[in-house]
Amino acid sequence: MNRNDLHDVIIIGAGAAGLSAGLVLARARANVLVIDSGAQRNAPATHIHGFITRDGIPPAEFLATGGDELAHYGASLLRAGVEASIAKATARSSSRRTRATRKHVRS
Numbered sequence: 141m142n143r144n145d146l147h148d149v150i151i152i153g154a155g156a157a158g159l160s161a162g163l164v165l166a167r168a169r170a171n172v173l174v175i176d177s178g179a180q181r182n183a184p185a186t187h188i189h190g191f192i193t194r195d196g197i198p199p200a201e202f203l204a205t206g207g208d209e210l211a212h213y214g215a216s217l218l219r220a221g222v223e224a225s226i227a228k229a230t231a232r233s234s235s236r237r238t239r240a241t242r243k244h245v246r247s
């Protein structure tokens with residue numbers, strides 16, 4: 141496994157909750173990955189209300205700003221379903237294992 145594939149924390153969901161958790165952890169210098177399939181519950185709304193300092197902001201703008209704030213602290217945001225991400229990571233690691241086994245058999 142490559143060092144860059146390792147994360148201290150993986151958060152599923154980049155709505156208000158996941159982004160807030162990611163920001164706090166990334167500020168604490170954790171290596172954070174947030175995986176999100178882009179189906180926030182408030183997506184159909186035109187504006188967010190009742191969130192202090194952000195009253196009236198469109199949900200997409202709120203999420204984009206949240207993503208920028210996380211990126212500022214080095215957190216990564218992956219736009220995908222977590223199931224697809226696990227399948228991809230499993231395939232990647234099993235292909236590495238196969239290559240390593242072939243190398244071992246040859247030598």
Ligand SMILES: Cc1cc2nc3c(=O)[nH]c(=O)nc-3n(C[C@H](O)[C@H](O)[C@H](O)COP(=O)(O)OP(=O)(O)OC[C@H]3O[C@@H](n4cnc5c(N)ncnc54)[C@H](O)[C@@H]3O)c2cc1C
Pocket residue numbers: 152153154155156157158175176177178179180181182183184185187188189190191220221222223
């Ligand atoms: C029409 C509507 C309007 C609303 N307006 C307001 C408002 O004005 N003010 C307010 O405070 N609240 C509002 N709400 C409530 C609002 O939805 C929540 O406040 C806010 O979205 C909750 O954030 P959250 O992070 O908990 O969940 P969500 O925003 O729902 O985020 C969860 C995220 O997890 C992701 N996810 C889930 N499962 C997986 C998986 N297996 N793999 C990858 N990603 C996954 C989803 O794609 C989603 O992006 C509204 C809700 C609705 C339905």
